[in-house]
Amino acid sequence: MTAERALPNLDSVIHAQARLRVTVALSVLPAGDRVTFSRLQELVGMTAGNLSTHLRKLEDAGYITITKAFQRRTPVTHVTMTKAGRRAFEDYTAALSSLLATPVQGSDGERR
Amino acid sequence: MNEGPRSERPAVIGDEPNHTPEETLALIEAQRGRAVRSLYVDPAMILGAWGVAWLLGFGAIYLAVNGWLGTVMPAWAAAVLAGILFTAAALVTFGEQVRRGRGVQGASRRIAAMYGWSWLLAAVGLLALDLALEHQGLPSGLAPLLWTGSSLLAVGLLYLAGGMLWDDRLQYGLGVWVLVTGAASVAAGVPANFAVLSLAGGGGFLVAAGVSRTRGWRSEQARA
Numbered sequence: 274m275t276a277e278r279a280l281p282n283l284d285s286v287i288h289a290q291a292r293l294r295v296t297v298a299l300s301v302l303p304a305g306d307r308v309t310f311s312r313l314q315e316l317v318g319m320t321a322g323n324l325s326t327h328l329r330k331l332e333d334a335g336y337i338t339i340t341k342a343f344q345r346r347t348p349v350t351h352v353t354m355t356k357a358g359r360r361a362f363e364d365y366t367a368a369l370s371s372l373l374a375t376p377v378q379g380s381d382g383e384r385r
Numbered sequence: 386m387n388e389g390p391r392s393e394r395p396a397v398i399g400d401e402p403n404h405t406p407e408e409t410l411a412l413i414e415a416q417r418g419r420a421v422r423s424l425y426v427d428p429a430m431i432l433g434a435w436g437v438a439w440l441l442g443f444g445a446i447y448l449a450v451n452g453w454l455g456t457v458m459p460a461w462a463a464a465v466l467a468g469i470l471f472t473a474a475a476l477v478t479f480g481e482q483v484r485r486g487r488g489v490q491g492a493s494r495r496i497a498a499m500y501g502w503s504w505l506l507a508a509v510g511l512l513a514l515d516l517a518l519e520h521q522g523l524p525s526g527l528a529p530l531l532w533t534g535s536s537l538l539a540v541g542l543l544y545l546a547g548g549m550l551w552d553d554r555l556q557y558g559l560g561v562w563v564l565v566t567g568a569a570s571v572a573a574g575v576p577a578n579f580a581v582l583s584l585a586g587g588g589g590f591l592v593a594a595g596v597s598r599t600r601g602w603r604s605e606q607a608r609a
Contacts, residue, residue: 301421308489
């Protein structure tokens, strides 16, 4: 895999760019809430095929749960971040902070 | 010996790791900002819309009821303006909630839906109560005070509830301010009550909008 290019002590499942984007987007949702595949796609700006691939890897790691259901005969896929996923992302940002001179401030991105 | 081709090129687009901690941090912040703006209503916009509606809507009514400035505009024009402004603010609020909540399910959406219904139910309850009192011989001079005073009581309480639901001191503080404004407006009597509603009420919403703008977009959510 690409682990040899990753920074030390960073979770390689999350550290890939696309999966990091997906993880960040899911972490912004209130804990326990689920989001449809298409809305998530809109949040991260990825193609359906690419997003599915990365979701599968996150699911394999136990960081998300994917559920499929029917709403008025249309199949709808929902994605939820698991507790393990939230914890992994917290650990990831903590590890990242330790690599940075200035620590990660969660609210920095929201200024407007 | 390593076979070169597979170590350099990731099989999946987006599988390549971010290179430096700084780049990674920038990516996190950009994606978080994008998701927050897409998923959460901008409170400053909602509060601003209501602030303008109160300031200009109640302001117009004051100008139509022979207050300190005399009768500056016809009553029908003031009523139409106030109606348009309050309807617009309600539509902006409702539309934003629906738009932001698209494709999301769970406890947060159930809370938001119940809170939204609480506003509608409060409005229906007030309508029934106030109409019944008018029907049973409420002196017509008291009607404007009853309608505005009871409405502000409900609005203030719902903002207190919003502050509790989302652990938001700004909403709670606004609720307290609306309760005080409501009581003060009734104490002031017609027609000064409309000036109180316009300036203290509308002003309160606009100050809250300003505070919300400087505080950042749903900052407490992003910190979680």
